[in-house]
Amino acid sequence: MESHNLSSSSPLLSLPPSTLPASLPPSLSSSPSAFTTDWGSPGEASAPCHPASSPIVSAFLAPALGVEFVLGLLGNSLALFIFCFHTRPWTSNTVFLVSLVIADFLLIINLPLRVDYYFLREIWRFGATVCKVNLFMLSTNRSASVVFLTAIALNRYLKVVRPHHMLSRASVWAAARVAGGLWAGILLLNGHLLLSAYTNHSCLSYQLGKNTSASLRWHQALFVLEFFLPLALILFAIVSIGLTIRRRSLGGQTGPRRAVRMLAVVVAVYIICFLPSVILGMASMVAFRLHACHILNICSQLFHGSLAFTYLNSVLDPVLYCFSSPNFLRQGRALLGLSQSWQGSANDESSYQPSARYREASRKAKATEKLQAEVSLES
Template sequence: MEFHNLSSPSLLPPLSLSTLPPSPSPSAFTTALGSPGEPSKAPCHPASSPTVSAFLAPILCVEFVLGLVGNSLALFIFCCRTRPWTSNTVFLVSLVIADFLLIINLPLRVDYYFRHEIWRFKAAACKINLFMLSTNRTASVVFLTAIALNRYLKVVRPHHPLSRASVQAAAWVAGGLWGGILLLNGHLLLTTYSNSSCLSYRLGTSPSASLRWHQALYVLEFFLPLALILFAIVSIGLTIRRRSLGGQAGPRRAMRVLAVVVAVYTICFLPSVIFGLASMVAFRLRACSTLDICSQLFHSSLAFTYLNSVLDPVLYCFSSPKFLRQARALLGLSQSREDPAKDESSYEPSTRRRTTARKVGTAGKLQKEVSLEVSLE
């Protein structure tokens, strides 16, 4: 399976409009399905689709501009306007860095599609391009999951040591995650690209170890983190109901943040996974016409995959009231100057609620701690 994914190395054959004989076109992709002893049957030879390339090139241009503006604004706010940092801020900044890995490489891919999938740069540039785009996908998935689990700890397990981790500890965790992400995608830097199409690798009856590894990684890095995020949402929802935290701002915002995480996650990554798996099945069944349709849909779904750099700044606004306030001020959208202390207090329990919490004892104190800890994120 060649997933021609700018944020992930290709596992699916390039898109095609029809089943063609072997073509000298540099963007053609040959799938060798025949093997000794099998009846002779014409294999599928999908070629690049000019229609899909013409669709992706302008879409990626728009996503590049919007992603650059949104993430530059986010980086400025986090680095220059956000004090003090929290563990959640560390993971949000890591997500911004992951988005820039995609953004700085999109112009090369726009050029690639404008030229109908002809890579006019050197092979080393192709390796780096595919490596950084694949790293973007993995890092986006990892840090979206880290944000969800951080919210889970703040609400469900507020007394756990990880819930009270310092910013320095969170930075060490983020650094370890980055190291693992780079190792997971390092095989792309060792792959040889000999033609003018910058694709990760090809499918055949004897896939390489690198191909098998990437196929497994592509599937696991979607479904496993999704399971963790859904677990966090269900756990927070049950905790809010059990502890009667529905009237408190912190837990409510935690649920909103996770809802946005799931929305970004599914919109950006689910289409390519569905059409990618469908293309792999069609490839194995030698259903050439079905493979053409599925691969074109997969290729078009890349527009959703790269949309993550545009949607992530929306997540930052839901995640932190401070970020939203600063963004509105920098964009000139604030109607009046707000008192930061007043804004923060609006996310804490009211005086009456705190008084009631003291009377009810331990349960009330736990509610108050959860609200305060989550709201300060």
């Protein structure tokens, strides 16, 4: 059975290469992408599943990742230029957006190595050290992307639902310290990839087998957890904002409506980029446990192809910036010559000016009630 290797950077699993039975074809036993899974009851001969690299998947991923590299480099370079030189003053929202841009660059600078990897039918030729760094940075990109997408969503939640909370009024430096703490946690969570051993011609970050290490089990758990937990927080934020808009009758105001649109884009980017690999990776794990070799082969090839969607986040994130920052789209159009240049820059938090008016109206209403009470007492 032709098999398939589960790859690398944001993959969920791959199977460890091992010594194959002598009865297997030489082409399979010598393939650097072949691997074996041992099954069977004690004392019986093992029944191996042999997913191996698919030339069709490699032929698809090499050009797809090349296109994503070019588009991601252009979009994020423009975004970083706008945020650094055309956005004044910075806000807490800007800090998280810039962190997301940095996370995308971790992916972009490593994509050419993955293009070469798939162009050579999953043969890694840059050595073990470069492989470790490559997998570490790609995995860090995935973790940082979901973390800062969640931070952007929760920041919007605070601005609309909890405008009086001290976190809603956090300074830029406070947001920068929070972002720094998040980056430190992300690097620690993925640091085990720098300690893993890669001795063959494949460059893989996940393996499935009977003798899985603690590092591998942690990596698999992190892959699943860092998808579902942030997604729950993002959905909580968008539902809370929707209920707040309905309860306070804010549907006609610009700021809350922009927040809902931005969070809708966050959910869309999140699901498009990360859901396929998570679902197919979990399906491959189930097929592996059930010894369903044919289903494992199909799921592994689909999973491998879904990496193109995972890496697509660097291309789609600049679309999110257009919805998140009211100044970003104007500055981008001006720099591309699509509109007249804008002098100065709108505050990112200006989209929440209606919330400020709401607070002012609340204060006036309380003052009126207090005055009426005093007049009643005097009467």
